[in-house]
Amino acid sequence: MNRRKSVLITGVNGLLGAWVYSDFLRNGWNVTGLVRRKIENFPVPLEVLPNWDEPSLFSLLDNFEPDVVVHTAAMSSTSEAEINPGITHHANTEIPKILAAVTGRLSIRLVHCSTDLVFDGLEGNYSETDQVNPQHTYGKTKTEAEFLIPGLNPDHLIFRLALMAGFSWDGNHGFLDSFRKSLESGKPQPAFTDEFRTAIPVSVASNLISESVNHQTEPGLYHLASDEKLNRYEMACILSEKLGFSTELIIPAKLESFTGKPVRQPDVSMNNQKLKRALGISEIPGVSSEETIRKIVF
Numbered sequence: 001m002n003r004r005k006s007v008l009i010t011g012v013n014g015l016l017g018a019w020v021y022s023d024f025l026r027n028g029w030n031v032t033g034l035v036r037r038k039i040e041n042f043p044v045p046l047e048v049l050p051n052w053d054e055p056s057l058f059s060l061l062d063n064f065e066p067d068v069v070v071h072t073a074a075m076s077s078t079s080e081a082e083i084n085p086g087i088t089h090h091a092n093t094e095i096p097k098i099l100a101a102v103t104g105r106l107s108i109r110l111v112h113c114s115t116d117l118v119f120d121g122l123e124g125n126y127s128e129t130d131q132v133n134p135q136h137t138y139g140k141t142k143t144e145a146e147f148l149i150p151g152l153n154p155d156h157l158i159f160r161l162a163l164m165a166g167f168s169w170d171g172n173h174g175f176l177d178s179f180r181k182s183l184e185s186g187k188p189q190p191a192f193t194d195e196f197r198t199a200i201p202v203s204v205a206s207n208l209i210s211e212s213v214n215h216q217t218e219p220g221l222y223h224l225a226s227d228e229k230l231n232r233y234e235m236a237c238i239l240s241e242k243l244g245f246s247t248e249l250i251i252p253a254k255l256e257s258f259t260g261k262p263v264r265q266p267d268v269s270m271n272n273q274k275l276k277r278a279l280g281i282s283e284i285p286g287v288s289s290e291e292t293i294r295k296i297v298f
């Protein structure tokens with residue numbers, strides 16, 4: 001009798017991790033979620049591992065023997081990364097390096113999540129062979145991990161994710177959750193007309209990750225972005241209408257007015273042809289699709 005395939009997913013209490021968890025469960029996989037601390041009210045049991053050092057991760061994976069590890073955990077906030085570069089380097093470079101080494105030794109496929117912010121955003125429509133040029137701590141630490149993983153585990157899938165739009169399981173992760181809260185408070189929302197993204201609904205990103213694993217996709221680096229290139233203002237207006245608010249609160253702004261940290265990248269839109277070819281699909285929906293406001297089901 002065939003045994004059920006098994007997957008270990010890190011960061012399952014985050015935005016993407018919970019969706020990936022729910023997709024693999026629905027597809028009949030044996031799923032283990034890995035977190036670093038106990039999560040109150042998470043609807044399915046989790047494995048808690050406080051220290052993600054090499055011996056602890058080796059012993060956990062040697063014991064669980066998953067077919068695949070999907071690594072979504074990361075320091076994902078660009079502003080927090082700037083304030084805490086040491087913690088960010090550990091989360092975004094050291095942990096992926098350890099996971100790649102351990103999964104490589106145990107012959108386990110590793111799926112790793114990277115970002116469109118490895119690019120400087122001066123050109124846009126980036127493909128996988130284009131030169132990276134990260135501009136801040138978050139981008140640099142994610143870029144370093146991309147370079148290290150292939151040498152440690154040849155059986156890897158690295159997805160450079162575009163900005164993800166969607167609701168998280170607890171309403172406290174990702175920009176759609178905070179965008180909705182701001183609209184509810186009636187606060188005007190400045191949105192840049194000259195900052196472009198190929199943003200993707202989180203449910204679509206999650207589904208394409210699990211499909212890539214099911215399809216035994218060739219190892220390598222893939223851009224996981226939608227077909228829809230929008231500026232932040234267009235995106236905010238679409239999302240505001242979808243959430244049932246007037247667009248009057250969305251105020252057009254220019255990037256030159258931004259005074260925060262770190263610097264923003266004007267156009268990190270990505271070309272998704274390589275992934276489409278690998279999966280034999282013709283379209284990848286963007287934020288204007290109904291997927292954006294779909295709710296997660298465990």
Ligand SMILES: NC(=O)c1ccc[n+]([C@@H]2O[C@H](COP(=O)([O-])OP(=O)(O)OC[C@H]3O[C@@H](n4cnc5c(N)ncnc54)[C@H](OP(=O)(O)O)[C@@H]3O)[C@@H](O)[C@H]2O)c1
Nearest residue numbers: 011013014015016073074076091113115161162163164173
């Ligand atoms: N969200 C986006 O738009 C976007 C766009 C491009 C790429 N990405 C990438 O996609 C992946 C998923 O992003 P997300 O938005 O789902 O992230 P998220 O909602 O911020 O969740 C991050 C997860 O990582 C865990 N984590 C953080 N630091 C950790 C550490 N040092 N050790 C162990 N666990 C740690 C968090 O656990 P705690 O609750 O314990 O902190 C949480 O479970 C990340 O690799 C991110 O860089 C995201």
